[in-house]
Amino acid sequence: MTETLLRARNVRKNYGHVEVLKGVSLTVKPGEVMCLLGPSGSGKSTFLRCINHLERIDGGRIEVGGELVGYARRHGKIFEMNPREVSRQRRGIGMVFQRFNLFPHMTALENIMAAPVGVKKVEREAAKARAYELLERVGLSHVAGHYPAQLSGGQQQRVAIARALAMDPELLLFDEPTSALDPELVGDVLDVMRQLAADGMTMIVVTHEIGFARSVADTVVFMDGGVVVEAGSPAEVIGNPQNPRTVAFLNSVM
Amino acid sequence: MSKLAPAVTAPGAVDTDVNTDDDVVAVPLRHPWRWVVAGVLVLALAGLVTSMWTNPNIEHSTIATYLFNPKIINGVGLSLLVTVIAMLVSTVLGVLLAVMRLSKNPVMNAFAWLYVWVFRGTPLLIQIVFWGYLGLLYSQISLGVPFTDFTIFSVDTNTLVPAFVAGLLALTLNQAAYSAEIIRSGMLSVDPGQHEAAASLGMSPSYTLFKVVLPQAMRVIIPPMGNETISMLKQTSLLSVIAVLELYTVATQISSQNLRQVELLLVVSAWYLFLTSVLSVPQYYLERHYGRGTAAHAPSLLSRIQSRIMQRTKR
Numbered sequence: 041m042t043e044t045l046l047r048a049r050n051v052r053k054n055y056g057h058v059e060v061l062k063g064v065s066l067t068v069k070p071g072e073v074m075c076l077l078g079p080s081g082s083g084k085s086t087f088l089r090c091i092n093h094l095e096r097i098d099g100g101r102i103e104v105g106g107e108l109v110g111y112a113r114r115h116g117k118i119f120e121m122n123p124r125e126v127s128r129q130r131r132g133i134g135m136v137f138q139r140f141n142l143f144p145h146m147t148a149l150e151n152i153m154a155a156p157v158g159v160k161k162v163e164r165e166a167a168k169a170r171a172y173e174l175l176e177r178v179g180l181s182h183v184a185g186h187y188p189a190q191l192s193g194g195q196q197q198r199v200a201i202a203r204a205l206a207m208d209p210e211l212l213l214f215d216e217p218t219s220a221l222d223p224e225l226v227g228d229v230l231d232v233m234r235q236l237a238a239d240g241m242t243m244i245v246v247t248h249e250i251g252f253a254r255s256v257a258d259t260v261v262f263m264d265g266g267v268v269v270e271a272g273s274p275a276e277v278i279g280n281p282q283n284p285r286t287v288a289f290l291n292s293v294m
Numbered sequence: 295m296s297k298l299a300p301a302v303t304a305p306g307a308v309d310t311d312v313n314t315d316d317d318v319v320a321v322p323l324r325h326p327w328r329w330v331v332a333g334v335l336v337l338a339l340a341g342l343v344t345s346m347w348t349n350p351n352i353e354h355s356t357i358a359t360y361l362f363n364p365k366i367i368n369g370v371g372l373s374l375l376v377t378v379i380a381m382l383v384s385t386v387l388g389v390l391l392a393v394m395r396l397s398k399n400p401v402m403n404a405f406a407w408l409y410v411w412v413f414r415g416t417p418l419l420i421q422i423v424f425w426g427y428l429g430l431l432y433s434q435i436s437l438g439v440p441f442t443d444f445t446i447f448s449v450d451t452n453t454l455v456p457a458f459v460a461g462l463l464a465l466t467l468n469q470a471a472y473s474a475e476i477i478r479s480g481m482l483s484v485d486p487g488q489h490e491a492a493a494s495l496g497m498s499p500s501y502t503l504f505k506v507v508l509p510q511a512m513r514v515i516i517p518p519m520g521n522e523t524i525s526m527l528k529q530t531s532l533l534s535v536i537a538v539l540e541l542y543t544v545a546t547q548i549s550s551q552n553l554r555q556v557e558l559l560l561v562v563s564a565w566y567l568f569l570t571s572v573l574s575v576p577q578y579y580l581e582r583h584y585g586r587g588t589a590a591h592a593p594s595l596l597s598r599i600q601s602r603i604m605q606r607t608k609r
Contacts, residue, residue: 094490123499131496141491145509145587155495158505187587200491207495 045070045105045211045242046091052099053086060086062266063100068244068259070210073237075253076246077277078263079289084246087263088213091244092133093126104133104211131159134204138216140196142188148175148199149184152206160207167206174202178232194225198232205236212236214245250294254278262286356557360548361564369544370565373530376458376540377573380465381523387466388473393503395478406474413471419532421468425460426536461533461540469526476518480511512584520577524570531562541565 046068053061060083068074076084089095091102093110102109111118112125121129142151152171156162162170175181178198188196197217204212214233218226230252237243237256247253253260253274260277262270262285270277270286281287346352360366394406413421429451438445455463484507492502531542541562549558578595 092494094493127493127496127498129496130494133494135490135494137487137491137494139487141485141487143488143491143506143510145584147587154505155497158501159496159498189587203495213494 043070044068045072046244047103048087048091048100049102050100051087051090051097051102053083053090053095053097060266061090061097064263064266064268065100066261066268066271068211068242070242071240072258073241073243073245073256074259074261075257075274076244076261076263077248077250077253077289078269082263083266084263085215088135088215088244088246091211091213092130092135094135104129127159131207132210134207134209134212136197136200136204136212136214136217138219140188140193140200140220142196142200142203144188147185147187148180148191151188151199152203155203156206171202171206174205175199177205177235178202179228192225193221194228197221197229201229201232201236210242212241212243214243214247216246216248218247218249248293250278250290262289264289351556352560353554353557356552356554357560360545360558360561363548365544365548366541366561366565369539369541370569372458372538373527373540373542374569376462376465376530376533376538377523377527380462380469381526384466384469384473385477385519387470388477389508391470391474392477392481395474396481410471410474413468414475418464418468418529419535422461422464422532423535425455425464426457428455428460457533457536457538461530461536461538465526465529465533469522472522473519476522477511477515480513480515481507483514484510509584513581513588516577516580516584520574523573523577527569527573528566531566 044067046066048067049065051061051064052059064083064087066074076088078084086095090097091104091109096110107129108118109129110121110126112121113119142148143154146154149168149171152174153164153167156167156170157164172181172184175184178201180195180198180202183191183195183199188199191199201217217233218229221229226249230249233243233245233252234256245253245257255274257274259271260274261268262277262281262283264285270281270283277286278290281290347354391406391409394402395410397403432451434448435451435454436445436448488506488510489502492506497506530540533540534543534546537543545558545562549555575595582594
């Protein structure tokens with residue numbers, strides 16, 4: 041597989057006068073696991089949110105599966121997408137958030153079923169069976185009827201992963217998935233992610249878990265100040281960092 | 295996942311066997327002043343009731359006669375009907391206005407702002423009179439193209455908008471402005487992360503609104519809307535200025551003939567009090583429904599009262 045699933049070229053983003061992304065370029069191949077590392081404020085979460093158009097980019101371009109994110113090509117011109125087209129595009133890109141963002145008024149099962157039934161118009165019974173299957177996969181079939189408030193942080197995050205998987209995305213984005221968890225719950229979530237990676241899911245993970253990045257990632261990207269400072273295999277970036285900023289960051293977190 | 299280590303009895307470890315000998319047996323804290331204040335209040339209330347009961351200016355038989363008078367009952371029905379229709383329609387309008395006000399579309403945003411500004415900024419009483427006297431302002435209402443002679447149809451205003459419809463319009467349009475602000479505050483109370491989660495799953499803006507945002511906003515919206523419903527019931531009495539035959543209008547019509555104003559006001563008050571009490575019951579159940587997932591499931595109203603009594607008798 042030599043094709044490219046995600047291609048970001050010279051992506052720029054500013055909030056007012058503050059430039060958060062100053063030209064980020066990177067590519068992700070199908071089945072690849074990429075970990076984005078970097079100090080807070082380095083723009084890694086912002087970049088992740090640009091990939092599924094939760095944030096509008098101010099320059100450059102992002103393509104997922106050969107399609108421009110947020111824009112449509114028609115008759116040789118590029119048009120801004122309307123909300124309906126953006127929604128359709130996002131179905132192929134799952135996202136897992138730092139604060140889980142489960143729907144609190146729905147049970148774990150309903151959370152997973154909501155999008156397949158409401159967006160993809162999957163038959164209720166089929167969606168339910170699939171939701172049970174996914175809960176099983178993240179080890180939580182026994183809490184199907186629980187509301188998010190009745191689950192631990194780690195369980196909520198695993199339900200959130202199952203919810204994202206229910207839409208059969210070709211790309212899964214993780215925005216610091218373990219940062220809001222109690223230390224003893226981090227392992228369960230990382231185990232699920234490790235399994236997903238082994239199953240061939242294409243993942244971009246913003247994380248501070250250096251150990252996870254080292255053992256699971258195919259590519260590690262170190263960002264600082266809105267630019268990619270260093271990118272390569274875990275052995276290169278984590279094992280033998282070249283840039284002094286990467287060295288300083290790794291020393292501070294390990 | 296690691297299993298919990300079995301409990302070990304070691305110095306300083308928690309004693310696992312339950313021994314009631316260690317329980318503190320204490321006299322509960324006494325509240326003598328509660329009894330004193332309660333006594334004073336009961337005495338004052340008894341005095342007030344007696345003075346009303348023995349007052350020669352109040353004819354109690356009149357109250358009894360008119361409490362279930364058919365005209366009064368019709369008035370009660372009409373007040374209730376106006377309340378229910380006005381609340382239902384104004385809530386729908388309120389959701390629409392709230393969504394418009396929160397949208398990024400500047401035209402919708404400005405329209406919603408202007409609507410709330412006008413209808414919240416002028417007295418309800420004046421709005422009622424205005425709709426009641428619409429016929430004086432426009433004797434004919436016609437549908438056509440403005441600034442041309444082309445009309446599709448034209449009706450006499452007083453036929454299209456009789457007093458009842460005018461009153462209903464006035465209360466509904468006014469209430470929509472208030473409801474819009476309540477609903478908007480409810481929608482703003484929903485965590486922005488919910489919008490992002492819905493968006494990342496490919497949910498459309500309207501699906502997100504109805505399935506994700508509004509059900510969560512309901513928790514915040516319902517208590518003030520309960521207030522508004524009770525307020526609306528009492529505001530229907532303002533429709534007496536345009537002679538809608540609701541409860542208060544009927545009562546004043548009767549008292550203008552038999553000159554028993556106080557008695558009929560007492561009859562009317564009793565009905566309003568009864569209706570507002572009844573209207574608070576659905577609120578409890580709505581709150582319980584939309585509160586699911588946020589706390590341990592709340593008990594039903596009846597079982598809650600039962601457990602209160604049980605607690606009392608146990609002590």
